[in-house]
Amino acid sequence: KIAAEPAELTDGFHLVIDALKLNGIDTIYGLPGIPITDLTRMAQAEGMRVIAFRHEQNAGNAAAAAGFLTQKPGICLTVSAPGFLNGLTALANATVNCFPMILISGSSEREIVDLAQGDYEEMDQLNVAKPFCKAAFRITYAHDIGIGIARAIRAAVSGRPGGVYLDLPAKLFSQTMEALAGRNSLVKVVDPAPRQLPAPDTVKRALDVIKGAKRPLILLGKGAAYAQADAEIRAFVEKSGIPYLPMSMAKGLLPDTHPQSAAAARSYVLQEADVVVLVGARLNWLLSHGKGKTWGADKGPKKFVQIDIAATEMDSNVPIDAPLVGDIGSCVSALVAGIGAGWAKPPADWLATIAERKDKNLSKMAAQLAQSPSPMNFHSALGAIREIVKQNPDAMVVNEGANTLDFARSIVDMYQPRKRLDCGTWGIMGIGMGFAVAAAVETGKPVIAIEGDSAFGFSGMEVETICRYNLPVCIVVFNNNGVYKGTDKNPSGTADPAPTVFVKDSRYDLMMEAFGGKGVTARTPQELTRAMEEAIASGRPTLINAVIDETAGTESGRITNLNPAKAATKK
Numbered sequence: 001k002i003a004a005e006p007a008e009l010t011d012g013f014h015l016v017i018d019a020l021k022l023n024g025i026d027t028i029y030g031l032p033g034i035p036i037t038d039l040t041r042m043a044q045a046e047g048m049r050v051i052a053f054r055h056e057q058n059a060g061n062a063a064a065a066a067g068f069l070t071q072k073p074g075i076c077l078t079v080s081a082p083g084f085l086n087g088l089t090a091l092a093n094a095t096v097n098c099f100p101m102i103l104i105s106g107s108s109e110r111e112i113v114d115l116a117q118g119d120y121e122e123m124d125q126l127n128v129a130k131p132f133c134k135a136a137f138r139i140t141y142a143h144d145i146g147i148g149i150a151r152a153i154r155a156a157v158s159g160r161p162g163g164v165y166l167d168l169p170a171k172l173f174s175q176t177m178e179a180l181a182g183r184n185s186l187v188k189v190v191d192p193a194p195r196q197l198p199a200p201d202t203v204k205r206a207l208d209v210i211k212g213a214k215r216p217l218i219l220l221g222k223g224a225a226y227a228q229a230d231a232e233i234r235a236f237v238e239k240s241g242i243p244y245l246p247m248s249m250a251k252g253l254l255p256d257t258h259p260q261s262a263a264a265a266r267s268y269v270l271q272e273a274d275v276v277v278l279v280g281a282r283l284n285w286l287l288s289h290g291k292g293k294t295w296g297a298d299k300g301p302k303k304f305v306q307i308d309i310a311a312t313e314m315d316s317n318v319p320i321d322a323p324l325v326g327d328i329g330s331c332v333s334a335l336v337a338g339i340g341a342g343w344a345k346p347p348a349d350w351l352a353t354i355a356e357r358k359d360k361n362l363s364k365m366a367a368q369l370a371q372s373p374s375p376m377n378f379h380s381a382l383g384a385i386r387e388i389v390k391q392n393p394d395a396m397v398v399n400e401g402a403n404t405l406d407f408a409r410s411i412v413d414m415y416q417p418r419k420r421l422d423c424g425t426w427g428i429m430g431i432g433m434g435f436a437v438a439a440a441v442e443t444g445k446p447v448i449a450i451e452g453d454s455a456f457g458f459s460g461m462e463v464e465t466i467c468r469y470n471l472p473v474c475i476v477v478f479n480n481n482g483v484y485k486g487t488d489k490n491p492s493g494t495a496d497p498a499p500t501v502f503v504k505d506s507r508y509d510l511m512m513e514a515f516g517g518k519g520v521t522a523r524t525p526q527e528l529t530r531a532m533e534e535a536i537a538s539g540r541p542t543l544i545n546a547v548i549d550e551t552a553g554t555e556s557g558r559i560t561n562l563n564p565a566k567a568a569t570k571k
């Protein structure tokens, strides 16, 4: 008698990897540990790129940035309870920013967790995650891995993109099933983010509102950058002749040097425009909720056209006169199709006044950039970086901080779409090194991370990760000895430093040297330029400790107004 051949088996580990690969996901950002250590090893063995971090929040931020750059959900893989919670901050941030991402966490055994019997890293992760993401799922059986991952992918990228949590209990990984049945259980998601065409009457309404404008303005947000509808957006701007204002991560969608950019006349155009076309930008705090002084409340009502994939975004802060619900590519194409012969460009006096305001601000900026104080201030250091980015327009720029963020936004021009990653919708610190790693991994281009010294502290340990994977990341730390500035004193007479100051004259560059990268201290724009040129030419991980005047900088940069006033001590 001949014994039957044992059937070839697969297991939960391999089904997870195969399901991701089948859907074109080739990179995992994560941090190994119980119960997903072997998953990271096997994923690498199966040809996936596994980027292991030193803290899950940074891995999560990397996954989020990868999602923004590629339109595929970035994957963050973490261990249970504390690792999961660390990743959750990034998941929440991805959701708030509309970046597609999936946080996959190993979890402890359900029956023990649900009876609160005290498992290793016990936590009801699925329920904890729910308020912080778009959707949350748990997979209990190996044969559901295919459909579970398909569901997570579609949830992350369809409609308004965002974060998805996927809970994988430890026992799932070692479950086996026949290999053929396993293969058949996998799902390749068909058209994960279907186009959503705007209804024709909504397009007509929008065109009518725009045609009625005397002082029209287009406002491009990071949704427009995410949409990868670059040619359509350019056609809309150029054919309509309407001036445009980019939100920070929409910079470069059209080059910042474009004659129609009104970035340098921001306050003026927000106040004066009578019709505003929002393209993938929300009227949240970054846009003063669409009302008040910023929007020239005393200058008469404005009309809004809003393009967004999320219907519920309309009327969130002010009434929207012409909502255009659909994907940006389809909506903008429909508008372009309506701009035919006989389209009247915006009135010349509107364009002329914007140009005048813009020139004034540009000259003011040029004068500031022409100065070279010692020690450097934000302008002189950023002036050097501005030239480097001009010479390397395909480099990725990551930017966080308070003053370092705000000055860089207006000083460092961007020339290509999706090259700028920053603090985003929440205005958070801590995205720096996670975003920088993803920018390097996903694009292969040089990365310039412009970091406030405080901001850098949140993810600084990832310089080891950058060195380990030998990524072409050049970090410039704007070292002014503290948060906002380095001059605060402790008024109480105790020996403690003020809460806003750091160790004076810190050598952040030595952190990079510790892991084999290149560390440089730059005290002049020339030294900064030289070090950046070398970093880009060599592709070596580099950290430049840029010494900035500790008196430079203002409280909270350009958002000082958000600081609650000291009511109790007010005279």
Ligand code: FYN
Binding pocket: 248, 263, 264, 265, 266, 267, 268, 285, 286, 287, 361, 362, 365, 401, 402, 405, 406, 409, 410, 411, 423, 424, 426, 427, 428, 555, 556, 557, 558, 559
């Ligand atoms: C802009 N400007 C320029 C240029 N670009 N002048 C000359 N040349 C160029 N290229 C002008 C612009 O017209 C404005 O002047 C001014 O510079 C500032 O422009 P900016 O930066 O675009 O706009 P503003 O007013 O700061 O925008 C508000 C904001 C922004 C809320 C969108 O501040 C922002 O994105 N903030 C994020 C802050 C954050 O997240 N911080 C992290 C937390 S810090 P005027 O037109 O004269 O006004 C915790 O403490």
Ligand code: ADP
Binding pocket: 096, 097, 098, 160, 161, 220, 221, 222, 223, 224, 226, 227, 247, 248, 249, 250, 279, 280, 281, 282, 283, 284, 286, 307, 308, 309, 310, 313, 326, 327, 328, 329, 424, 425
């Ligand atoms: P910013 O901070 O640059 O102003 P926001 O994050 O506030 O940008 O706005 C982005 C908007 O873009 C969100 O409301 C989101 O729903 C929308 N969005 C994202 N992707 C698309 C897309 N492909 N089509 C249409 N709208 C999109």
